Amino acid sequence: MIRKTDPQTVAPYLIDASNYSGGCASEAVIPESLDELIGFLRANRQPITVSGAGTGVTASRIPSSGTVVSLERFKTIGEIADGSVEVGAAVSLRDLQEFLQDTPYFYPPNPTETLASIGGTLATNASGSRSHKFGVTRDFVLEAQIVLADGRALRLARGAKIDRPLECEGGPPIEFPHTRYESPRCKNAAGYYVRPGMDWLDLFIGSDGTLGIMTGARLKLLPRPADFLSGVLFFDGEEPCWRLAASLREPDRQGISPCSLEYFDSFSLGRLRRKFPNIPGRARAALFFEQDIAERKDYEPVLEAWSDYLNAREVLLDDSWFARDARDVRAFHEFRHELPQMLNEENSRLGRVKVGTDMAVADEYFMEMMRFYRNILSASGIEYVVFGHIGDNHLHVNLLPEEGQVGKAGEVYQTLMDKVLEWNGTVSAEHGIGKLKKKYYRQMVGERALEELKRIKKALDPNLILGIGNTFDI
Ligand SMILES: Cc1cc2nc3c(=O)[nH]c(=O)nc-3n(C[C@H](O)[C@H](O)[C@H](O)COP(=O)(O)OP(=O)(O)OC[C@H]3O[C@@H](n4cnc5c(N)ncnc54)[C@H](O)[C@@H]3O)c2cc1C
Incomplete structure (x- = not known):
């Protein structure tokens, strides 16, 4: 595992595309494998902010304190099988598009910023111009490899519903807290996605680096249009x-x-x-x-x-x-x-x-x-x-x-x-809330729902380690 502590080498992780300048971290940690990440998290007690490519516009990858965990070594792209492909978190959209260029497939979520990492696009449920017809990132994630803040690891696939407890390696199952809140019905990337009977996977997608670290995902592909x-x-x-x-x-x-x-x-x-x-x-x-x-x-x-x-x-x-x-x-x-x-x-x-x-x-x-x-x-x-x-x-x-x-x-x-x-709309349809739109998110969901959403956070990250300062203050 690579550890950077020199302020000059940490500095690049303290910025994104938002112009936000309040970043601070004592260290940037770069695991080179899933096991290294799990080992680090099991021993860690500091706040952690996950870093993608830093193209986000809400300062959500910018830490206020603690450690940055960068997944930049998770860059593999697997074989295409059954119209899907396994992709590491740090693979950029551009890398994926280039990989698919000579295949009969394409990956439709198309935020205009192609340097964005797959991990970042999952964490923000990114969308782009073609989402109008094809849908947003959420619609293309079939499975994801996730590590919780305390090092518990899980492979989540479609069909694992919140009605049943979430089973993770190395810890007790997690119950989804009772919530009355439901996400708005328009295009939406604000805060946690919550719908009755939904997949657990959908909770992690769009959670702005606050619920789990996604090291890779199996993505659905579509036949490439002629x-x-x-x-x-x-x-x-x-x-x-x-x-x-x-x-x-x-x-x-x-x-x-x-x-x-x-x-x-x-x-x-x-x-x-x-x-x-x-x-x-x-x-x-x-x-x-x-x-x-x-x-x-x-x-x-x-x-x-x-x-x-x-x-x-x-x-x-x-x-x-x-x-x-x-x-x-x-x-x-x-x-x-x-x-x-x-x-x-x-x-x-x-x-x-x-x-x-x-x-x-x-x-x-x-x-x-x-x-x-x-x-x-x-x-x-x-x-x-x-x-x-x-x-x-x-x-x-x-x-x-x-x-x-x-x-x-x-x-x-x-x-x-x-x-x-x-009009029951959303304060964020694609960029997420991060550190810059918390006030608006609070107004959007209201105080009662905010308490419910905090219970979800505490169920998955009881020590309040991950992405602190994103989405809401806790
Ligand atoms: C010019 C420009 C145009 C843009 N256009 C669009 C657009 O059309 N649509 C759109 O949706 N966005 C757009 N964006 C915003 C940005 O590209 C997206 O939000 C993108 O998904 C961020 O990806 P990233 O890898 O840069 O993530 P980062 O900025 O590094 O991080 C974003 C969030 O994801 C979390 N995160 C990153 N990786 C992981 C991981 N592996 N596991 C868990 N959490 C993780 C971080 O902690 C942070 O909370 C644009 C940005 C720019 C600069």
Whole structure:
């Protein structure tokens, strides 16, 4: 096992993509095998924060004290069997995608940050643009190897329900505490996933490094589509774009079934024009779409279906972009990826604290939500950018306050959140709670549920060792 104690070698583990600067740890421990990890945990009494690739945006891998456990040596990818593959926690999404490139399979969860580790994506239940159709990380985890904070190890598979105690090697079975709380029904990555009769596995997925250390997982793969039809549609106003996004959910769409639907408001386009000067001058909103094509012979009919569909809509069709080959598809993904990166870079350069939302609601509130956001934001006098997963009613509102506007930005955030919670939405649909959104999570679940969720934490980590400071204070 590698142990790093020199502050300079520990420092890289005290940051992530959130700009949070309060990290502190006396040591970074890097086990080279499952047995080493178990041995270390059995002897350990210090708080532990698990480290993935550090691409998280909620400071959840940043420790406040104690020891960092990095799984960076768990990098193996196994053989594909029965449409699934066993993957070590530190394998990055990029490594996995490259491994699958020459196979008939693909792994759909596609957060735009491909340096993220599989362990990190499980711990945050990461999702991405293609989750609109294919689902989120949770939907692709068949089994996971997990070690609890006291060194008890378990291999959890689908079908092991919380109605029965959890059996672990080296300790008594664990009962799931009685809870009345249920996670919201919209896309959600906030706190623990709790549903009646669910799998134990689902509790660990999305638990933000607070319930167990996942050293590897068996992931479900899907047959690789022969192609993707994709494009960037431009609109001369925001509402026409919202209307198109809403219409794409209607049942009868004659072969149209996008897997990605990503929105850019006029301020997003303003920023993107610096890198993509060919964005049409009159565009005030854009929609990036993708549709997976199972077999090549289906490409032309699907393209025709989109063309007929869009002809009857309020799209700036002549100005819109349609991919002609795989290079264009990659370029459109870059277009989508560029914006959060630009904003992160801009925030770091200006020393600006990120005030970004990650909220989602159920379909029925979509149009109301869009109008509410626009009205509140435009009245705030604060610069802002809205983009993201419009197909899931999940938009990222990024407030970009000047120095004297930080308090006001917090108020705007609160106003948006109060409304989202009135609609039974979530405060985090993909990034998780970490250390930065605990206040919002508390409001979302309420005091009674928070106590129930703390009982779950204590059942699995009775000495309160793992991921302390994430999700809620205990
Ligand atoms: C530009 C950019 C774009 C992004 N876009 C998206 C997006 O579209 N969708 C999305 O969901 N996210 C997105 N993210 C956020 C981030 O990529 C995800 O949260 C990702 O899942 C984090 O993985 P990581 O390996 O970097 O985890 P880290 O940041 O290292 O850790 C995140 C959490 O996981 C825990 N953890 C890590 N590994 C393990 C493990 N093996 N066992 C138990 N707990 C563990 C940590 O303790 C921590 O709580 C984006 C980030 C950036 C910078």
